[in-house]
Amino acid sequence: MADNNPAGVDNTFRRKFDREEYLERAREREREEADGRSKSKAKGPPVQRKPLKHRDYVVDLESRLGKTQVVTPIAPLSQQAGYYCSVCECVVKDSANYLDHINGKKHQRALGMSMRVERASLDQVRERFELLKKRKVPGSFSEQDLDERIIKQQEEEEERRRQRREKKKEKKKEKAAVEEETEMDPDIAAMMGFGSFHSSKK
Structure with missing residues (x-):
């Protein structure tokens, strides 16, 4: 049976390694490391x-949340x-x-x-706690502070409602005063020649 492959062609498709070449490379690398000239050290510390x-x-x-931007x-x-x-x-x-x-x-x-x-050391943690105790964060409060704030907020809301009621009353008074000013006495209207504004047609 004749061989179809030409002479000198490797058809096994497996890579062949030259052991001697790689052994020589490994020895060279070991010598460089021993001399302190490895590639990693050449880059610097x-x-x-x-x-x-x-x-x-x-x-x-x-x-920038909710803003429009041209890109x-x-x-x-x-x-x-x-x-x-x-x-x-x-x-x-x-x-x-x-x-x-x-x-x-x-x-x-x-x-x-x-x-x-x-x-962190134990002393550093203690110092940090002391610092945070001294520098009380604004907005932090106890239950008593919370109750006081709720009562204060309710009082402020009640005050706002009272002011709104007063404003409505004042507006009503002003409106009534304007209507009184615009109403004319019928005798004065007749003297000025104004009759009623009703139509004369019957």
């Missing part, structure tokens, strides 16, 4: 990043539709993805922070 810290600004998600393809990124990140110079289309982006690894790296959180 690894970047030291700061641990994560809390944001010192409020994330604005609602300032053109030639507009700069900061004026396109969506949420613009000035650190990464990208536009994110909705608020959920924007929050994911600013809390994500890429954005934090661009800010120079790693994704690790610095472990």
Whole structure:
């Protein structure tokens, strides 16, 4: 039976590896690492990043809510539709993805922070609690404060209702006064030549 394949053609479709070549490459790599000239070290020392810290600004998600904006393809990124990140110079289309982006690894790296959180000591936690006790957050209140605020709000609502009633009474009085002024005494009207405004036709 004759072989249909020409001579020197490998028809097994399997890759053949030269073991000696790869062994030589491995030895060369080991020698470089031993000499301290590995490719990773040639790039320079690894970047030291700061641990994560809390944001010192409020994330604005609602300032452009419900507003209409004309978007053109030639507009700069900061004026396109969506949420613009000035650190990464990208536009994110909705608020959920924007929050994911600013809390994500890429954005934090661009800010120079790693994704690790610095472990706080017991003294730091105590200091933080003391600071928060001293700086009472406006709007925080106890149950007694809540009762006082409810009573105060009810009194204010009652005062507003009373003022509205008084305004209505004043308007009625003014309207009555205007009607009295417009009504003319019949004797004076007759002297001036005004008769009744009824039709003379019978």
